[in-house]
Amino acid sequence: MKVLVSIISLIAFLLVALSGPLYKYGVVELGTAFAGFKFGVYTGIAALVLFALQVILKRKTITIGSAVIAVVFSAIAIIVPISMMSKAKDVPPIHDISTDLVNPPSFVAIAPLRADAPNPVEYAGIEATEQQREAYPELKTLTYSQSQPMLVKATEQAINNLGWELVNTDADTGIIEATDTTAWFGFKDDVVVRVTDNGSERLVDIRSKSRVGGSDLGKNAARIHALMDELDVVLNK
Known part of the structure; x- marks a missing residue:
C-alpha cells in the first residue's frame, strides 16, 4: 500500500x-x-x-x-x-481594468497581437466598469508634476524593471504598450499607459487586460498596482 x-x-x-x-x-x-x-x-x-x-x-x-x-x-x-x-x-469576474473608466486608454500597437484572442481588444464596457468601481475603488488616474517625456521614459524603465515585454512607445501621444506573460500558464496580459498634459500637471492612466479568461483572479488590478509602485520608485531615484 x-x-x-x-x-x-x-x-x-x-x-x-x-x-x-x-x-x-x-x-x-x-x-x-x-x-x-x-x-x-x-x-x-x-x-x-x-x-x-x-x-x-x-x-x-x-x-x-x-x-x-x-x-x-x-x-x-x-x-x-x-x-x-x-x-x-x-474578486469580480472581469479581466479588463483601467484607472480611467470613462475614457480608458486604447491599445494600438498591441491590437493586431490580440486579433485571435478570445477577449476582444475593445474595453469591456459598463458592466465591467461598475464591478471595478466596487472592487477596486483605489484605482484612479495618477497625477505628476514631471514632464511628459520624463514620465514616458520612467514608464519604460518601470516596465523593464518588472520584466514585461515593451511592445511600443509613441512619445508624441504619450502611449506606452507592453505585454506581461505569466510564469505558470504563460497567459499573455496586455498593458497600455497613457501620459497626457493637463495644464501644470501630467495625467497617467494605466489599463491592463487579459487575452483569455473570463476572470483574471485579480491579476490585472495587481499588475496596475505593481506598475504604479515601480513608477514611483523610478521617479524618486
Whole structure:
C-alpha cells in the first residue's frame, strides 16, 4: 500500500503542477489544463484517504519518506486549485481594468497581437466598469508634476524593471504598450499607459487586460498596482 499511496499522491501533484506548462507550450487546451486541476484535487483526496487507511491498517509499512510524499504532494494538489477558486470568488469576474473608466486608454500597437484572442481588444464596457468601481475603488488616474517625456521614459524603465515585454512607445501621444506573460500558464496580459498634459500637471492612466479568461483572479488590478509602485520608485531615484 505504501507504494500505491506514493504513486497516487505523485499523480495528483503532477496533474496540478503540469497543467500550466502543458498549456503554456501548446500540448493541451485550456479546458484540459483546468480539468487537470479538478482531477488533481480528486486524486489528492483519494491519496490522503488511502494514507489514512494505511495508518490505521498497516502502520508498520509507513516510512518518513513515504509519509512526506503522500501528505505534501496531496496537500499541494488540493490546496492550490482550491485557493484559486477561493480567490475567484473574492474578486469580480472581469479581466479588463483601467484607472480611467470613462475614457480608458486604447491599445494600438498591441491590437493586431490580440486579433485571435478570445477577449476582444475593445474595453469591456459598463458592466465591467461598475464591478471595478466596487472592487477596486483605489484605482484612479495618477497625477505628476514631471514632464511628459520624463514620465514616458520612467514608464519604460518601470516596465523593464518588472520584466514585461515593451511592445511600443509613441512619445508624441504619450502611449506606452507592453505585454506581461505569466510564469505558470504563460497567459499573455496586455498593458497600455497613457501620459497626457493637463495644464501644470501630467495625467497617467494605466489599463491592463487579459487575452483569455473570463476572470483574471485579480491579476490585472495587481499588475496596475505593481506598475504604479515601480513608477514611483523610478521617479524618486
